[in-house]
Amino acid sequence: MKLSVAMPPGPDAVDCARLAESLGYDRIWFYDSAALYEDIWVTLARVAERTKINLGTAVLVPNLRHVMTTAAAIATIERLAPGRLACGFGTGATARWVLNKPALSWATTRRYVEQLHGLLHGEVVEVDGEPCQMIHHERWAMSRPIETPLLMSALGPKGLATTRELCDAGVTAGVISFGPTEMPFDWHALMVAGTVLEPGESPTSERVKHALGPWYVLRYHGTWQLFPEAISALPSGAQWLAEIEAERPPGQRHLAVHAGHVTDVVAHDDKFLDAATGDDLATAGWLGTPEELRSRADAVAAQGVTELLYTPAGPDVGHQMESFAAALLP
Numbered sequence: 001m002k003l004s005v006a007m008p009p010g011p012d013a014v015d016c017a018r019l020a021e022s023l024g025y026d027r028i029w030f031y032d033s034a035a036l037y038e039d040i041w042v043t044l045a046r047v048a049e050r051t052k053i054n055l056g057t058a059v060l061v062p063n064l065r066h067v068m069t070t071a072a073a074i075a076t077i078e079r080l081a082p083g084r085l086a087c088g089f090g091t092g093a094t095a096r097w098v099l100n101k102p103a104l105s106w107a108t109t110r111r112y113v114e115q116l117h118g119l120l121h122g123e124v125v126e127v128d129g130e131p132c133q134m135i136h137h138e139r140w141a142m143s144r145p146i147e148t149p150l151l152m153s154a155l156g157p158k159g160l161a162t163t164r165e166l167c168d169a170g171v172t173a174g175v176i177s178f179g180p181t182e183m184p185f186d187w188h189a190l191m192v193a194g195t196v197l198e199p200g201e202s203p204t205s206e207r208v209k210h211a212l213g214p215w216y217v218l219r220y221h222g223t224w225q226l227f228p229e230a231i232s233a234l235p236s237g238a239q240w241l242a243e244i245e246a247e248r249p250p251g252q253r254h255l256a257v258h259a260g261h262v263t264d265v266v267a268h269d270d271k272f273l274d275a276a277t278g279d280d281l282a283t284a285g286w287l288g289t290p291e292e293l294r295s296r297a298d299a300v301a302a303q304g305v306t307e308l309l310y311t312p313a314g315p316d317v318g319h320q321m322e323s324f325a326a327a328l329l330p
Helices: 013-023 040-050 067-080 093-097 106-120 157-168 206-216 218-226 228-233 237-247 253-257 267-273 278-282 290-302 317-328
Strands: 002-007 027-030 054-060 085-089 125-127 130-132 150-153 174-177 188-192 194-196 286-288 307-310
Touching (some): 002 013, 002 054, 040 054, 054 150, 067 085, 093 218, 106 125, 106 157, 150 157, 194 290, 206 218, 206 267, 206 278, 218 228, 218 237, 286 290, 290 317
Parallel strands (some): 002 027, 002 307, 054 085, 150 174, 194 286
Antiparallel strands (some): 125 130
């Protein structure tokens, strides 16, 4: 099972990629959310030119770019880093929540990925009712076909079934998930948050809270977006909601809710971490000693996971990358 790492595209992306490469991570994946992070394609180009590590998108959201724009971007990175890129796609739940929009349908997401696959293979593809094709002259882009592996981020049964159908059709190469699945995939990247406990460290230390906190408070963000009536059932949920409503007027509250999404704990989320126990924090990711994390990695590998995609968060991502690699890499 390979070990890779994922993070937002940002000012320290090249340094993080160099560190990942030196530590033995197989690939560095970057998130895609234009309202939260810097541009993913500019970041990938910078990293491609300054490292030799494999690259990935985890995950691109179809509505953010025209499919031809994505095809041209892929062609650019493939020229800079031949054979090093893999592109994951998803329905864009969180990247669309921050725009106060629901996730895309699986039909829309599937159509986009099928169109992209066709474009990369030099086919004439119907897009918005019109025939489209990559007609780039050989001076201006690499020739087609461009065989960049495409993956789908899928959680529920519909998404997994769609991904399986696309894999069987040769459109996609595998799945990015948040948990093992009984459905087999040749390429199964499992996204995991978490942090390695230092010797004698408490699961509720300040370091652990801020390493796992961005993923822990995600349950408040998601509940507010999908099931707002259930917020009061979460610990201190009513107080959390009151602070959100005081911070922003109606119509703008999604901008407060999703600030710091899976990277940083912001002020209105921070106080709720103080009440979290070690068991609570552990529900947000892998938390334990190096031996405990190795045992978990062995278990998911036995279930068919081929790549562990680590998503560190908080103020010291470099330290977490180092400790996670020390725990799980030979």
